[in-house]
Amino acid sequence: MSDMTGPDFSRNGGLLPAVAQDASTREVLMLAYMNEEAYAETVRTGRAVYYSRSRQRLWRKGEESGHQQQVQAIFVDCDADTILLLVEQVGAACHEGYKSCFFRQVVDGALVVTATQLKDPREIYNQESSS
Amino acid sequence: MSDMTGPDFSRNGGLLPAVAQDASTREVLMLAYMNEEAYAETVRTGRAVYYSRSRQRLWRKGEESGHQQQVQAIFVDCDADTILLLVEQVGAACHEGYKSCFFRQVVDGALVVTATQLKDPREIYNQESSS
Numbered sequence: 001m002s003d004m005t006g007p008d009f010s011r012n013g014g015l016l017p018a019v020a021q022d023a024s025t026r027e028v029l030m031l032a033y034m035n036e037e038a039y040a041e042t043v044r045t046g047r048a049v050y051y052s053r054s055r056q057r058l059w060r061k062g063e064e065s066g067h068q069q070q071v072q073a074i075f076v077d078c079d080a081d082t083i084l085l086l087v088e089q090v091g092a093a094c095h096e097g098y099k100s101c102f103f104r105q106v107v108d109g110a111l112v113v114t115a116t117q118l119k120d121p122r123e124i125y126n127q128e129s130s131s
Numbered sequence: 132m133s134d135m136t137g138p139d140f141s142r143n144g145g146l147l148p149a150v151a152q153d154a155s156t157r158e159v160l161m162l163a164y165m166n167e168e169a170y171a172e173t174v175r176t177g178r179a180v181y182y183s184r185s186r187q188r189l190w191r192k193g194e195e196s197g198h199q200q201q202v203q204a205i206f207v208d209c210d211a212d213t214i215l216l217l218v219e220q221v222g223a224a225c226h227e228g229y230k231s232c233f234f235r236q237v238v239d240g241a242l243v244v245t246a247t248q249l250k251d252p253r254e255i256y257n258q259e260s261s262s
Contacts, residue, residue, distance in 0.1 A: 006237050017148050017162055026157030031148055031213040043237070076242065077232035078225050082162040084233045094209050101208035102215045106137050106174070111207065 006043075008080040009036040018083040020048060020093065022100075023072040029093035030101040032059070034083060046071050048085055065124045067091035097121045137174075139211040140167040149214040151179060151224065153231075154203040160224035161232040163190070165214060177202050179216055196255045198222035228252045 007016050014036065020029045032050035034042070038058055041049040048069035052059035062068030069087035076083055094101040097119035104111040138147050145167065151160045163181040165173070169189055172180040179200035183190035193199030200218035207214055225232040227248070234246035 004242055005240050006242065019150055019159060019162060021159055028150060028152055028159065028215055031150060031162075031208065074237040075233040075245075076235055076237060077162065078227050078229075078234070079232075082232075084159055096209050098209075101210075101213075102206040103209070104207055106205040106207060109136050111135055111137065114206075 004076075004080055006080075007034075007039060007076050007083050009039070011079070011081040015051060015053070016081055016083055018048075018050065018085060020069055020085045020087050020089075023086040023088055027100050028102055029069075029087070029089055029099065032061075039083070042071060042085075043074070048087060062090060065091070065095070067093065067124070069093070092118045092124070095121065095124055097124060135207075135211055137211075138165070138170060138207050138214050140170070142210070142212040146182060146184070147212055147214055149179075149181065149216060151200055151216045151218050151220075154217040154219055158231050159233055160200075160218070160220055160230065163192075170214070173202060173216075174205070179218060193221060196222070196226070198224065198255070200224070223249045223255070226252065226255055228255060 015033045017031055018034045019031050022029055033053060035051040038049045038051045048061045048071055050059045050061060068090045071085050071087050073086040092099055097117045098115050099118055103113055103115035105114045146164045148162055149165045150162050153160055164184060166182040169180045169182045179192045179202055181190045181192060199221045202216050202218055204217040223230055228250035229246050229248055231246060234244055235242040236245045
């Protein structure tokens, strides 16, 4: 791997999972996917760009909601097939109005909301999905 | 989603990405995958169990290396197709001997090691892979 310069998009059918983590609080905000084009634009612009599997197109995070992610640092894992972004999150990462998409904890076989809703989802016009 | 009780294994072909995060330091340690059986055993035993895509079988994290993950909490994302584990990591999460698999940062188009190697990989007998 010594000649690697970034994620290996020859893996996983060219679509790699990307984890976004808040650079300040270290909260894990969301997981989405990047293809090579999304990754290149992320590096070039300093804003997180994903590939939406449901819409089958680039998804510039916050393009409609305004909830952008300014990328502070990019890491790859040992296999170079997962990306970790340290980001500064504007507003809420989740289209349901929570800072993080992981706002529900599994407790005794039930899902319990453990976070505070920052925004009314009805006010987030673009119903962004991490899928 | 109000009747959901956990991850939705009808999605993603039954194989969901699972992010392991250090419960104390909030460092993101690794990303691997879980099928329903791996998830059920994780919940039952309190130790992280993944599904190895390369070996096509359950992968009880640390089964050979001893580098187990004690699970403190489990979260699911808004789509219930990604799992987040808060864990207490024994030793190194990465088979290359680093605490986290994300030990390399992308800096100006090159991969730079930014973490300290805790273990000699040659001493980790099971060359675990997150794939």
